[in-house]
Amino acid sequence: MKQKAAEEGATSAQDVAKLSSSLPPELFIDNDEESVCDISQWLGEDAQNIVLPPKPERAHHCKTCKMCVFKFDHHCPWINQCVGLGNERYFVLFMLWFSLGTFVFGVTAWEIVNEALWHYKWPYRYAPRVLFIAIYAKAVVMGAAVFVLALWHLYLVSKGETSVESQDNAHYRKMARERNDCFVNVYDMGRLRNLQIFFNVGRGLKYGYYTLLLPRRIEPYSDGWRYAKSPGLLGRHMGIKQEEEFTDDDGEP
Numbered sequence: 001m002k003q004k005a006a007e008e009g010a011t012s013a014q015d016v017a018k019l020s021s022s023l024p025p026e027l028f029i030d031n032d033e034e035s036v037c038d039i040s041q042w043l044g045e046d047a048q049n050i051v052l053p054p055k056p057e058r059a060h061h062c063k064t065c066k067m068c069v070f071k072f073d074h075h076c077p078w079i080n081q082c083v084g085l086g087n088e089r090y091f092v093l094f095m096l097w098f099s100l101g102t103f104v105f106g107v108t109a110w111e112i113v114n115e116a117l118w119h120y121k122w123p124y125r126y127a128p129r130v131l132f133i134a135i136y137a138k139a140v141v142m143g144a145a146v147f148v149l150a151l152w153h154l155y156l157v158s159k160g161e162t163s164v165e166s167q168d169n170a171h172y173r174k175m176a177r178e179r180n181d182c183f184v185n186v187y188d189m190g191r192l193r194n195l196q197i198f199f200n201v202g203r204g205l206k207y208g209y210y211t212l213l214l215p216r217r218i219e220p221y222s223d224g225w226r227y228a229k230s231p232g233l234l235g236r237h238m239g240i241k242q243e244e245e246f247t248d249d250d251g252e253p
Contacts, residue, residue, distance in 0.1 A: 055068070056068075056070060056224050056225050057225075057227065058070070058071045058072070058162070058165070058187075058227060059071065059072060059224070060072035060164060062075050062082045064082075065081065065082050067082065069082045069084040069085075070084050070085035070086065070222075070224035071084050071085035071088065071162060071222070071224065071227075072084050072162065072164060073088055073091075073162040073163045073164065074162075074163045074164070076091070079091070085220050085222060085224055086220065088198070088220075089198065089199055089200070089218060089220065091153075092150060092153050092154065092157070092198075093212065095146050095147070095149060095150035095153070096147075096150050098143065098146050099143050099144075099146050099147035099150060101143075102139045102140065102142065102143025102144075102146075103143060103147075105136075105139050105143075106136070106139060106140045106143065109136055112124075112132065113132070113133060113136050116129035116132055116133050117133070154195070157194055157195055157198045158191040158192075158194050158195055159185065159188060159191070159194065160185055160187040160188035160189060160194045161185065161187070161188075165185075165187075168245075168246050169183065169185055171246075172237065172239070172240045172244075172245075173239075175240065175244065176239035176240060181239045182238070182239050183237065183238065183239035183240055184230070184233065184237065184238035184239055185230075185237060186229045186230055186233045186235065186236055186237045186238070187227060187228070187229060187230070188230055189228055189229075189230055197221055197228050199211075199212060199218075200218055200219065200220060200221045205221060206219065206221070
C-alpha cells in the first residue's frame, strides 16, 4: 500500500528525463533565454531533477527520493518515503491510531508495571520484568510524542497548509504586515472544511465519515493538479505578489 501511494503521489526523475528527450527541440529555441541543453550543462548531474513545465501547484522536489511529489509535505525517515497527496491521509490516521493504541496499553498495563516495580514475586515467567518495563516506557513516550506530532499536522490541515507551506506562509505574513497588508492563504476554506477536504469525507465529497475507522483505500479528492481554493481570490494568495512566492530552490527547507 505504501509503495502504491508513493507511486501515485510522485513523478520519477527518470520519467521526466524520458519526456524531455521525446519533446521536439524546436520548442526550446529562444534567442533571449538559455536552452534546455545550456541549463543541463551547468547543472551537471542535477539536470535529471528538472521538472518540465507546467509544474503542478503545491508540488516540490524531494532530494532524497529524487522525485517531484504532489502536495509535498515532508520526507519522513521513519517510513522511508515522502508524505504527499497519495499518502498524507494514511500518515495522519496512522499517528492518531498509534497514539490511541499506546494510550490504551498505558492505562491497562499500569497495574502490571506497578507489580513489576514494587513486588518481589514476578508471576510472568516468559516475560522478564525489566523487558516489560522497558516496553511500557517506550510505548508511553513514543505514544505521547506521536500524538503531539499528529495534533500539529491536524492543526496545519485545518489551516489548509502543508509543512512546507506553513514555513513559506509565515514569511509571507511577515512581508504582508511590513507593508500594512494582510496575507490570505488561497487554500484555506475554513477549519472544518479543510479537514473534510483533506480526509475526503463529508458534504459534497466522495466518502463518508465512517471510512476514518476502516483500513481501506481512499482516493484523495485532488488529482494533483487542481485544488480547492477560497472563492474571491482569483486563484492566488492575497497580500503577496507572484514574484515574491518561493520556489523549490529558495523556499524548500
